[in-house]
Amino acid sequence: MHSLEVAVTALLFYGNSMDGYDLFKKLGIGAKFDFNRFRKDAKKLHLIKPTTLPEEKFGVTQRGTDTGKDNGNDPNGNSLVPSLNDSTSGKRRREKSVSDDEHSHEEEKPCDDVYLLGNMKLKNSLKDGEVNKNLQKRNKKKKQKLDKSEKELQAEHRQEQINQFRNKHRIHVYGTDVPDPLQTFDELYKLYNLNRLLSNNVNVLRFEMPTPIQMQAIPVMLHRREILACAPTGSGKTLAFILPILHHLQCPQNKGFRAVVLSPTRELAAQTHREFQRIAEGTGFRIHLMEKVNIINNKYGKKAGRKFDILVTTPKRLVYLLKQDPPQISLDSVEWLIVDESDKLFEDGKTGFRDQIAIIYQSCSGKNIRRALFSATFTYEVEEWCKLNLDNLIQVYVGAKNAATESVNQELIFVGSEIGKLVAIRDMVKRGIEPPVLIFLQSKERAKELFHELIYDGINVDVIHADRTQLQRDNIVKQFRTGNIWFLICTELMGRGIDFKGVSLVVNYDFPNSAISYIHRIGRTGRAGHRGKAVTFFTEDDVVNLRSIATVMRQAGCPVPDYMLKLKKLDRHKKRKLARSALRRKSIRTVPRTEILKAHKRHRRLKQDKLLHSRVSKEHSSER
Numbered sequence: 001m002h003s004l005e006v007a008v009t010a011l012l013f014y015g016n017s018m019d020g021y022d023l024f025k026k027l028g029i030g031a032k033f034d035f036n037r038f039r040k041d042a043k044k045l046h047l048i049k050p051t052t053l054p055e056e057k058f059g060v061t062q063r064g065t066d067t068g069k070d071n072g073n074d075p076n077g078n079s080l081v082p083s084l085n086d087s088t089s090g091k092r093r094r095e096k097s098v099s100d101d102e103h104s105h106e107e108e109k110p111c112d113d114v115y116l117l118g119n120m121k122l123k124n125s126l127k128d129g130e131v132n133k134n135l136q137k138r139n140k141k142k143k144q145k146l147d148k149s150e151k152e153l154q155a156e157h158r159q160e161q162i163n164q165f166r167n168k169h170r171i172h173v174y175g176t177d178v179p180d181p182l183q184t185f186d187e188l189y190k191l192y193n194l195n196r197l198l199s200n201n202v203n204v205l206r207f208e209m210p211t212p213i214q215m216q217a218i219p220v221m222l223h224r225r226e227i228l229a230c231a232p233t234g235s236g237k238t239l240a241f242i243l244p245i246l247h248h249l250q251c252p253q254n255k256g257f258r259a260v261v262l263s264p265t266r267e268l269a270a271q272t273h274r275e276f277q278r279i280a281e282g283t284g285f286r287i288h289l290m291e292k293v294n295i296i297n298n299k300y301g302k303k304a305g306r307k308f309d310i311l312v313t314t315p316k317r318l319v320y321l322l323k324q325d326p327p328q329i330s331l332d333s334v335e336w337l338i339v340d341e342s343d344k345l346f347e348d349g350k351t352g353f354r355d356q357i358a359i360i361y362q363s364c365s366g367k368n369i370r371r372a373l374f375s376a377t378f379t380y381e382v383e384e385w386c387k388l389n390l391d392n393l394i395q396v397y398v399g400a401k402n403a404a405t406e407s408v409n410q411e412l413i414f415v416g417s418e419i420g421k422l423v424a425i426r427d428m429v430k431r432g433i434e435p436p437v438l439i440f441l442q443s444k445e446r447a448k449e450l451f452h453e454l455i456y457d458g459i460n461v462d463v464i465h466a467d468r469t470q471l472q473r474d475n476i477v478k479q480f481r482t483g484n485i486w487f488l489i490c491t492e493l494m495g496r497g498i499d500f501k502g503v504s505l506v507v508n509y510d511f512p513n514s515a516i517s518y519i520h521r522i523g524r525t526g527r528a529g530h531r532g533k534a535v536t537f538f539t540e541d542d543v544v545n546l547r548s549i550a551t552v553m554r555q556a557g558c559p560v561p562d563y564m565l566k567l568k569k570l571d572r573h574k575k576r577k578l579a580r581s582a583l584r585r586k587s588i589r590t591v592p593r594t595e596i597l598k599a600h601k602r603h604r605r606l607k608q609d610k611l612l613h614s615r616v617s618k619e620h621s622s623e624r
């Protein structure tokens with residue numbers, strides 16, 4: 001029998017003949033009384049009063065702290081419930097103490113002795129040193145827990161701030177461990193140790209702060225994460241991928257191409273190339289724009305290719321070289337593959353580049369390859385492809401998906417018929433439009449026709465399309481950029497990515513065949529924080545596509561009649577079909593052919609005179 005049980009039996013046997021207190025004192029020397037186990041007996045022996053603490057109702061035994069009355073304390077205020085034995089309630093108390101600082105101090109008091117009754121106390125079996133060690137351990141744990149919860153709180157607070165910042169700039173992110181957004185360009189230097197030269201070149205541009213897509217996409221790429229990014233037209237996506245690439249490549253090396261940027265048109269590739277050179281100035285990087293296919297042969301052989309670091313090209317040219325036997329270019333060292341205007345490049349069929357992208361993708365066989373896809377518009381096909389093929393993808397979207405930039409005032413004008421369009425544009429010119437103006441047509445044939453009509457009116461106009469030579473195209477773009485051409489008639493060729501500074505008006509002479517095309521076309525104005533205007537002509541034939549474009553306009557806050565939004569919604573299949581084929585339209589031509597030829601002669605003579613005049617005045621000034 002347990003010694004304590006013997007003591008209790010003896011006590012019961014003696015009954016009232018001996019004071020329970022005295023008897024226990026005698027019998028219990030050197031023993032510990034387990035009040036939990038022998039609570040009933042302790043009550044019978046009047047060792048404790050038969051009271052029920054409020055906490056005991058909920059199964060929690062708590063040390064009395066306030067009155068000392070009816071709380072399980074002895075008359076001297078010492079606890080009757082041995083704290084060292086109280087293992088079940090201890091855990092809860094500790095939890096409570098973590099959240100309650102004041103109470104935690106109370107718990108830190110060392111409790112060396114176990115009090116039974118009155119002055120009778122049992123020496124704790126642990127030595128003082130051990131108790132202190134235990135207490136220290138416990139305190140340390142508590143502190144760690146407190147520190148941790150403080151850290152967690154701080155982390156939560158910080159995350160909250162980041163979320164607010166993202167919401168403010170309408171940045172939406174999907175993926176794990178998304179790096180924090182940048183707030184200023186200075187952070188690139190402070191947090192990411194961006195090359196001083198690059199920092200200076202960015203400063204020279206005098207951009208006040210990063211645009212939302214730059215805030216989020218730059219850190220994502222600086223962390224070498226693969227990305228699918230969508231942000232409105234004219235929102236600075238180009239810089240968002242140029243900076244991280246230059247940062248990662250660090251300095252020129254003779255390894256061959258280490259970054260490849262794909263653009264759907266040569267004009268956009270040339271623009272991106274220019275932007276790269278501007279940001280990389282002074283760093284020595286060799287950034288290459290791939291020229292016409294027939295003059296690029298042998299330029300990128302094993303040795304020759306080593307002269308370059310970065311390649312900017314259209315997919316077609318690159319695939320031509322990759323398909324040679326043996327391949328005329330190596331992409332083994334590529335660390336970054338950028339697909340600009342990704343939804344366009346992923347389109348299949350005649351106008352898309354999907355097959356070519358697949359060849360390039362497979363040829364970038366380096367282990368460390370990272371991929372980034374950028375566009376102003378989004379398709380589920382691209383998203384699905386990225387989710388399946390990219391490693392630990394982060395998706396970044398700014399604003400609503402497939403929305404037009406809000407910096408453009410958009411207007412729809414019903415012109416009745418084809419002839420009505422010509423009347424409307426002449427009328428607009430007569431009333432006065434501030435140049436430069438971009439006029440979009442659905443085909444090169446129609447673009448040429450309109451050019452002939454407007455040139456007959458003596459308007460300072462030119463036309464750019466795929467049939468013009470590369471030199472002509474380059475010259476036209478240059479002339480339009482410098483303000484020598486006021487009206488530029490163009491096709492879808494100029495619809496994406498082209499950044500003409502200060503285009504004041506975009507005219508959709510021919511109704512775009514999809515909302516995506518509309519978003520990109522009108523995005524040639526209202527760029528980089530400037531405002532712009534877009535006017536779209538429509539006839540009865542265009543009603544099929546009217547609803548989707550009216551929806552884009554309404555989303556951007558532009559007024560559209562309600563009936564347009566109530567028009568029949570096209571199913572996906574029909575939408576696709578329409579997007580791929582342009583409507584058949586009546587010819588624009590109104591002027592007899594002989595008159596057109598005369599007008600052309602006049603136009604050429606005028607151009608020659610202008611050229612002669614500028615040469616003479618140059619010579620004149622150099623003689624002086």
Ligand SMILES: Nc1ncnc2c1ncn2[C@@H]1O[C@H](COP(=O)(O)OP(=O)(O)OP(=O)(O)O)[C@@H](O)[C@H]1O
Nearest residue numbers: 207209210211233234235236237238376497499528
């Ligand atoms: N942080 C910035 N602040 C102000 N302007 C900027 C900033 N970053 C870039 N820009 C300017 O904004 C203009 C548009 O940039 P960019 O051509 O990269 O746009 P984008 O988003 O690629 O448009 P798109 O979708 O039409 O291709 C450029 O003239 C560029 O110099």
